Amino acid sequence: MKRHLLEAGDLDRDDATLVLDTAAQIEQALAGREVKKLPTLRGRTVVNLFYEDSTRTRISFELAAKRLSADVINFSAKGSSVSKGESLKDTALTLEAMGADGIVVRHGASGAPHRLAHWVRGSVVNAGDGTHEHPTQALLDAYTIRQRLGRLDGVRVVVVGDVLHSRVARSNVWLLSTLGAEVTLVAPPTLLPVGVGSWPVQVSYDLDAVLPKADVVMMLRVQAERMNASFFPSAREYSRRYGLDARRMAVLPDDAIVMHPGPMNRGMEIAAEVADSARSTIVDQVGNGVSVRMAVLYLLLGGAPE
Amino acid sequence: MSLLITNVRPYGEDAVDIRIADGVIAEIGTGLDAGDADVVDGTGLVALPGLVDLHTHLREPGREDAETVETGSRAAALGGFTAVHAMANTDPVADTAGVVEQVWRLGQQAGLVDVVPVGAVTVGLRGERLAELGAMADSAARVRVFSDDGHCVADPALMRRALEYVKALDGVVAQHAEEPRLTVGAQMNEGDRSARLGLTGWPAAAEEAVIARDVLLAGHVGARLHVCHVSTAGSVEILRWAKSRGVQVTAEVTPHHLLLTDALAETYDPVYKVNPPLRTDADVQALRAGLADGTIDAVATDHAPHAVEDKESEWAAARPGMLGLEQALAIVVQTMVEPGLLDWRGVADRMSVRPAGIGRLDSHGRPLAVGEPANLLLLDPTHRATVDPAALASRSRNSPYAGRELPGRVVATFLRGVPTVLDGKAQK
Amino acid sequence: MTERPAPSSELPAPPAPSQQAPLLTADDVARVVDRIAHQLIEKAGDSLADLVLVGIPTRGAPLARRLAARVESFSQQPVEVGTVDITLYRDDLRLRGVRALEDTRLPESGIDGRLVVLVDDVLFSGRSVRAALDALRDLGRPRAVQLAVLVDRGHRELPIRADYVGKNLPTARSQKVEVHLAEIDGLDEVLVTGGVAGGDR
Numbered sequence: 006m007k008r009h010l011l012e013a014g015d016l017d018r019d020d021a022t023l024v025l026d027t028a029a030q031i032e033q034a035l036a037g038r039e040v041k042k043l044p045t046l047r048g049r050t051v052v053n054l055f056y057e058d059s060t061r062t063r064i065s066f067e068l069a070a071k072r073l074s075a076d077v078i079n080f081s082a083k084g085s086s087v088s089k090g091e092s093l094k095d096t097a098l099t100l101e102a103m104g105a106d107g108i109v110v111r112h113g114a115s116g117a118p119h120r121l122a123h124w125v126r127g128s129v130v131n132a133g134d135g136t137h138e139h140p141t142q143a144l145l146d147a148y149t150i151r152q153r154l155g156r157l158d159g160v161r162v163v164v165v166g167d168v169l170h171s172r173v174a175r176s177n178v179w180l181l182s183t184l185g186a187e188v189t190l191v192a193p194p195t196l197l198p199v200g201v202g203s204w205p206v207q208v209s210y211d212l213d214a215v216l217p218k219a220d221v222v223m224m225l226r227v228q229a230e231r232m233n234a235s236f237f238p239s240a241r242e243y244s245r246r247y248g249l250d251a252r253r254m255a256v257l258p259d260d261a262i263v264m265h266p267g268p269m270n271r272g273m274e275i276a277a278e279v280a281d282s283a284r285s286t287i288v289d290q291v292g293n294g295v296s297v298r299m300a301v302l303y304l305l306l307g308g309a310p311e
Numbered sequence: 312m313s314l315l316i317t318n319v320r321p322y323g324e325d326a327v328d329i330r331i332a333d334g335v336i337a338e339i340g341t342g343l344d345a346g347d348a349d350v351v352d353g354t355g356l357v358a359l360p361g362l363v364d365l366h367t368h369l370r371e372p373g374r375e376d377a378e379t380v381e382t383g384s385r386a387a388a389l390g391g392f393t394a395v396h397a398m399a400n401t402d403p404v405a406d407t408a409g410v411v412e413q414v415w416r417l418g419q420q421a422g423l424v425d426v427v428p429v430g431a432v433t434v435g436l437r438g439e440r441l442a443e444l445g446a447m448a449d450s451a452a453r454v455r456v457f458s459d460d461g462h463c464v465a466d467p468a469l470m471r472r473a474l475e476y477v478k479a480l481d482g483v484v485a486q487h488a489e490e491p492r493l494t495v496g497a498q499m500n501e502g503d504r505s506a507r508l509g510l511t512g513w514p515a516a517a518e519e520a521v522i523a524r525d526v527l528l529a530g531h532v533g534a535r536l537h538v539c540h541v542s543t544a545g546s547v548e549i550l551r552w553a554k555s556r557g558v559q560v561t562a563e564v565t566p567h568h569l570l571l572t573d574a575l576a577e578t579y580d581p582v583y584k585v586n587p588p589l590r591t592d593a594d595v596q597a598l599r600a601g602l603a604d605g606t607i608d609a610v611a612t613d614h615a616p617h618a619v620e621d622k623e624s625e626w627a628a629a630r631p632g633m634l635g636l637e638q639a640l641a642i643v644v645q646t647m648v649e650p651g652l653l654d655w656r657g658v659a660d661r662m663s664v665r666p667a668g669i670g671r672l673d674s675h676g677r678p679l680a681v682g683e684p685a686n687l688l689l690l691d692p693t694h695r696a697t698v699d700p701a702a703l704a705s706r707s708r709n710s711p712y713a714g715r716e717l718p719g720r721v722v723a724t725f726l727r728g729v730p731t732v733l734d735g736k737a738q739k
Numbered sequence: 740m741t742e743r744p745a746p747s748s749e750l751p752a753p754p755a756p757s758q759q760a761p762l763l764t765a766d767d768v769a770r771v772v773d774r775i776a777h778q779l780i781e782k783a784g785d786s787l788a789d790l791v792l793v794g795i796p797t798r799g800a801p802l803a804r805r806l807a808a809r810v811e812s813f814s815q816q817p818v819e820v821g822t823v824d825i826t827l828y829r830d831d832l833r834l835r836g837v838r839a840l841e842d843t844r845l846p847e848s849g850i851d852g853r854l855v856v857l858v859d860d861v862l863f864s865g866r867s868v869r870a871a872l873d874a875l876r877d878l879g880r881p882r883a884v885q886l887a888v889l890v891d892r893g894h895r896e897l898p899i900r901a902d903y904v905g906k907n908l909p910t911a912r913s914q915k916v917e918v919h920l921a922e923i924d925g926l927d928e929v930l931v932t933g934g935v936a937g938g939d940r
Contacts, residue, residue: 023839030840034824040877045827073827094623114625115498115509116579135627137509175509199514200506303827308836 006304009122009129012138013179021184025148027300028293035072046075049106049306054096054121055132056082056112061267061291062132066109066141069298075107075306093117097124107306110134128305136170142266143176145297147184149286150221152293153262158185163215165191165247166225166274167236169198173266174225178204189215193247195236196227212247216256223264224249224275240273250276254284262286313337314728315345319353319689321679323655329358331685334727339681351733353689356722359659361393361686362640363666363675365456365485365563366539366611368632369395369426371417372410373402378616378706380417380426385704386614386636388423388731391688391721394667394675395424395614395636399431400461406431406442408450415452423731423739427670430454432473432484436462441473448480455671458485460539461586463521465491470525474534481671483535483561486525488546489587493517498627500573500588508576510626513588515543522546526553526560537669538562540613542587544597551606561669563611564598566635566642567711571595575711581622581629582711585615588631602661603652609666612639616707634710637703641717644692649718674727685728694720704737763906763929765921768889771905772802775887776809778903779856782885787814789853789882793821795871796841801922802889803858821845823857823878825870843874850879856902860918862888865899890929892916 006023007015016024035041051070053063063079070077080100091099093112100108107128110118115135122129133139151157162181168174168190181188182205189207190197201208209215216222227247229240237243244250249263257263263275263284271277280287314331321327321339328343329336364387370378380397387395397414399405405414411428418426430447434440436459447454457477464470464486473484494517499505501512522538526549529536541547541562553560567585572592575583583589601607615632622629643662647653653661667676677683697716700708724732731738763771783790790810794803800822807818824841826832857871868886875884887903892910910916910931917930 027840030824030842031827034827034840034843038877042877043827044873045829045832092620092623093625093628112625114627117625119579120625135509136511172509175507198506199501199512200503203503203506304837307832 008305009118010140010301010305011118011122011129011131013140013143013176013183015140016180016183018183018185021144021147021180024144024297024300024304025151027304028148028296031299031303032296042072042074044074045303046070046073046306049075050078050104051075051107051109051302051306052078052080052100052105053132054080054100054108054110056110056117057133059111059133062111065291065294066132066298068295069302072295073299073302075302078105093120094124097121101125101127107302130301130305133172135172137172138176139172140176140180141294141298141301142173143180144301145290145294146177146223146264146266147180148293148297149264149290150186150262152289153286154220154260157181160186160220161189161218162186162221162223163189163191163219164223164225165212165249167196167227167231168192168201168225169196170231171225177223178206182206189219191215191247193237193243196231212253213256216253217258219257220261221264222249222257222261226266226268226270227274229270229273244273248274248276249279251278254279254282257284264290266290313346313348314351314730315343315348316351316353316358316689317343319356319358321358322659323357323692326353329353329679331725331728334685334729336679336681336683336685339679351689351723355693356689356691357655358679359391359655359688359690360663360676360679361688361724361726362391362662363670363672364392364395364612364614364636364639365537365609365666365670366460366565367395367397367614367636368400368616369397369414370616371401372413374618376706377618377621380414381421381423382704382706383614383616383636384418384421384423384426385737386634388724388726389704389721389735389737390636390638391640391690391724392424392636393686393688393724393726394427394670394672396427396429396456396670398460399429399458400436404431404435405429406434406436408443408446408452411447411452411454412450423737424726425672425675427456427672428452428454429456429458429460429485432457432459432464433469438462438464438466438469441469441476444473444476444482445480448482455480455482456485456537456669457482458487458539460485460487463487463489463491465521467524467528471528471532474529474536475532478534483537483669485537485539486521487539488518488521488525490517490520493520497588498584499576500590502573502591504573504576508579510576513586515545515590515594518543518587519545519549522549526550526558529560530556530558534559536560540565540568540587540611541598541601541607542568542590542594544594547597547601547606550601554606561608561665562606563609563666564602564607565611565613566639567613567633568598569595569602569610569646570642571711576626579626581624581626582633582709582713584626584629584631585613585633586631599646599652602647603657608661609669610639610643610662611666612636614705615709616705617709618707622709632709634703634705634707637705638698638710638712638717640690640721641719642712644719645717648692685725687725688721689723691720691722692718694718696720761928761930762908763890765927768927768929771889772805773809775903775905776806776813779806779810779887780814782902783854786854787816791819791821791846791850791853791855793823793845793850793855793857793875795857795859795867796822796824798860798918798920798923799858800842801920802860806858806887819846819848821850823871823874825867825874828870828873829866830870831866845878850875850881852880852882854883854885855881856885856887858887860889860920861916862886862891862899862901862904863894863916865895865897868899869897889918890916
C-alpha cells in the first residue's frame with residue numbers, strides 16, 4: 006500500500022481487496038463484543054482536518070480511530086485559525102509539529118489532500134476533496150456490495166445522478182472497475198463531465214433502459230440549486246427522468262440492491278419507499294463505513310513509518 | 312564607448328566581428344581591429360536582435376512583493392530581451408497617463424530593458440467603459456498596445472468601439488480571449504484530465520469563440536487586433552482563416568503553451584496553474600506549427616510572477632500564471648529550433664521583429680546591420696542547464712520549469728550598445 | 740522473528756524435503772500432539788467439559804483443531820475450539836509492518852468462566868502470547884488461561900511460561916524455527932535453519 010490514500014487510483018486490486026478483507030476481519034473480531042476497542046493504534050495521533058462540515062464522515066472516521074485506540078483531534082475550519090485565513094500549508098506544518106501520524110482531510114478544493122501530503126510526514130487520508138474523490142466512501146460501497154451480493158467481479162453497477170460534481174462517483178468509478186465491476190453512469194448530459202469517454206464505464210442517458218440488468222443502483226445526491234445554473238430545468242423533471250421510485254425499483258432484478266452515499270434528498274433522486282425498502286443498503290453503508298475506515302487507518306498507520 | 316564582438320555568428324550564419332559604437336552597429340566584417348575597444352569573444356555564439364516581449368507582468372505598482380520593474384527588467388535582460396511590454400493589470404490599474412508614465416519612468420531608471428507600458432482598454436479593467444486611450448498614447452510612455460489582459464473585453468459592442476478608436480492612435484487592442492460565462496470557476500483545460508481530477512474545466516471553445524468574434528469585428532471595422540496567449544489548435548485554425556481573409560490580426564503564443572500540457576495538473580501543484588490553462592499535446596503541436604508557418608506572429612512570455620503564498624496553496628486558491636522571461640528563448644530553442652521548425656532568422660522574426668512591429672517600437676526588432684541600433688543578444692546554443700528557481704533574477708519563484716534541463720544560455724545582452732548582461736550576469 | 744509467517748506473502752513454497760534433517764518429523768509431531776492431549780486431559784480433570792482450545796493463527800489454529808480431535812478421541816468428551824487473531828493487539832507493528840488479518844472465532848457459548856488453553860506453534864519472545872492474553876481480555880473472562888506450544892525455543896522477553904510444551908529446542912537467537920503443518924504447508928515437520936546471520940526474513 007502507498008503511504009497515503011488520496012484517490013481510489015492509489016489502490017491496485019490487491020490493495021483494495023486487502024482493505025475489504027481487513028474490514029471484514031475487524032468487523033468479525035468486534036462482532037458481539039462488549040468492548041468494541043482494539044489497542045492497535047495506541048499512542049498514535051489522528052487529526053480530522055475538516056474544512057467542510059460533514060458530521061457523518063467526521064464521526065465515522067473519529068469512531069474508527071477511537072476503536073483502534075488512536076488519539077483523535079478534531080480540527081474544523083470553523084472557529085480555528087483556518088477561519089482567520091491561515092493557509093493550508095501553515096496548518097499542515099502546525100499539525101506536523103504536533104506529531105500527527107495520520108491526517109484525515111475534508112476540503113472543498115480538489116487536490117488539497119495531495120498538496121497536504123507534500124508537506125507532512127504522516128499519512129494523509131482523503132475524506133472528500135472538492136469534486137475530485139472520496140475514496141473511503143467507495144471502499145465502503147464496494148464492501149457493502151460484496152457483503153450483500155458475495156462478489157464484485159462482474160457485478161453491474163449503475164451510478165445515477167450528478168456525476169459531474171460528485172467525488173463519490175469518481176472514486177466509485179475507479180475503485181469498482183479496479184475490482185472488476187462493470188459500471189454504467191446514468192445522468193443528463195449536463196451532469197456528466199466532458200472527458201467521461203475516457204473513463205472505464207458505459208454511459209447512458211436512459212435510466213429505464215439500464216435498470217433491468219443492474220445488480221446495484223447507486224443514487225447520487227443531486228442539489229436542487231443546480232437547476233439555477235441550468236443543469237436541468239426543474240427538480241420535478243429531474244426526478245421524473247432520473248429519480249428512483251417504486252415503479253422503477255420494480256423492474257430491478259430480484260436480488261439487486263439500492264445504495265445512496267447520503268445525505269438523501271427524499272423525493273428528488275430517491276423516493277422514500279425505495280430508501281426504506283429491503284433493497285436499500287443505506288443503513289448498512291453507514292455501519293460498514295466504520296469498519297472500512299478502521300481497516301484503512303490500520304493499514305496506513307499500523308506499520309512502521311517510512 | 313566602443314566594443315568589438317569577435318567571431319560571432321549573426322542569425323547562426325558565418326562568423327564575423329561586430330563593432331558597436333555610440334549605441335549603434337558601426338561595422339560588420341572579419342578581422343576587425345580591436346583598437347582600444349572592449350572585446351567580447353563571440354566564438355561559438357549566435358547573435359540575434361534583442362528580444363521584444365509583448366506580454367510581461369511586472370507587478371509594479373501594487374505587488375512589489377512579487378516583482379518590481381527593476382527585478383523584472385533584470386530577468387528580461389538575462390533572457391535576452393531589450394524591450395518588454397508591461398501589462399496594465401497593476402494596482403492601480405494602468406488606465407491613465409499618470410500610471411503608464413510612472414511605469415515607463417521606473418523602466419528608464421532601471422535601465423536594463425526598454426519598459427513599454429500597455430494601457431488598459433477599459434477603466435479599472437472592468438469592461439464597462441473605455442479608458443483614456445488617447446491620453447496614454449500621447450503620454451511620455453507612448454502607449455500603442457491596449458489590453459485588459461487578465462480579463463476579456465467580453466462585451467462585443469465595447470470591443471468593437473475599442474478596436475475602432477485605437478485606429479486613430481496607430482494602436483492595437485490585445486485581447487485576452489476568454490468568454491467569461493463559459494469559464495466560471497474554471498481551473499484547467501476541460502477534457503479527459505479535468506474530468507478525472509475534478510477540476511472545473513476551461514473549454515477551448517471559450518477562447519475560440521471570442522477570437523472568432525473579434526477577427527470578424529476587426530475585419531468589419533478595419534482595425535488592428537492582437538490575440539494574447541493563443542492556447543488551442545482551434546484558435547490557430549481561426550487565425551489562419553482570418554489572415555487568409557486579410558484581417559489585420561496578429562497573435563502570440565507563450566513559451567509554456569509551446570512546451571507544457573495539462574498532464575502536469577495531475578500533480579495539483581499550482582505552479583502549473585495558468586490562464587489560459589495548459590492544454591493537450593495536440594494543442595501544443597498545433598501551436599508549434601502555427602508559430603512555424605507564421606499564423607502565430609510572436610512568442611510572448613506572459614511572465615506572471617506570484618508571491619509564494621499565492622502559489623503554495625490548494626490549486627483552486629492559487630493565482631494563475633508562471634514565470635517566463637528567463638527561459639523563453641531556451642524553450643523556443645527546444646521546441647522550435649532543435650526540431651527544425653524555425654531557424655535563427657525565424658527566431659529573430661517571432662521574438663523580435665514581429666513583436667516590435669506589433670508594438671510599433673522603432674528602435675527594436677531591427678536587423679543586425681550597420682547603422683542599426685545595437686540592441687542584440689549573444690546566445691550559446693550548445694549550453695544546457697537545469698532550471699533552479701532560486702537562481703532566477705525574478706523576485707518570484709513560480710517557474711514551471713524547475714528541474715528541467717533546457718538548451719541555450721544568453722551570454723550577453725546589449726541595449727543601445729550598453730551591455731546589460733555579460734558572461735550570463737546582469738550588469739546592474 | 741518469523742514465528743508466525745503471514746499467510747499469503749511469506750508462505751514457503753511446497754517444501755522440497757529440507758536439506759538438513761528435520762528436528763521433528765511428521766511422526767514426531769503426531770506423537771507430541773498426542774502427548775499434549777493426554778497431559779491436557781490429565782491436568783484438566785473435571786474441568787475438561789469447560790475446556791476451549793484457542794489457536795493463535797496461523798499455525799496455532801490447525802494445531803488447536805488437532806489437539807481437540809485427539810482429546811475427544813482419548814476422553815470421549817467433545818472439546819470446543821476457536822481462534823484469536825492477535826495482529827491488532829501486537830505491540831511491535833511498527834517494527835514488523837502491517838499484515839493481513841486472520842479469523843477470530845470463538846465458540847458461540849463464549850469463554851466466560853471456562854478453561855481456555857491458547858495453542859501456538861512456537862514460543863519465542865512471548866509477545867504473541869501477551870497479545871493473545873490482551874485479546875482474550877476483550878473477548879470475555881475465562882476462569883483460567885493456559886498455554887500449549889509445539890516448540891519452545893527459548894529467548895523469552897516477557898515473564899511467560901508454557902503449561903504444555905511439545906519439545907524444548909535450545910536455539911541461537913539468530914536461528915529460525917520453521918514449523919510446517921500439513922493443513923497449511925503440505926506436510927508436518929519442524930526445522931531449524933540459519934544460525935549465523937539472516938535469521939530474520
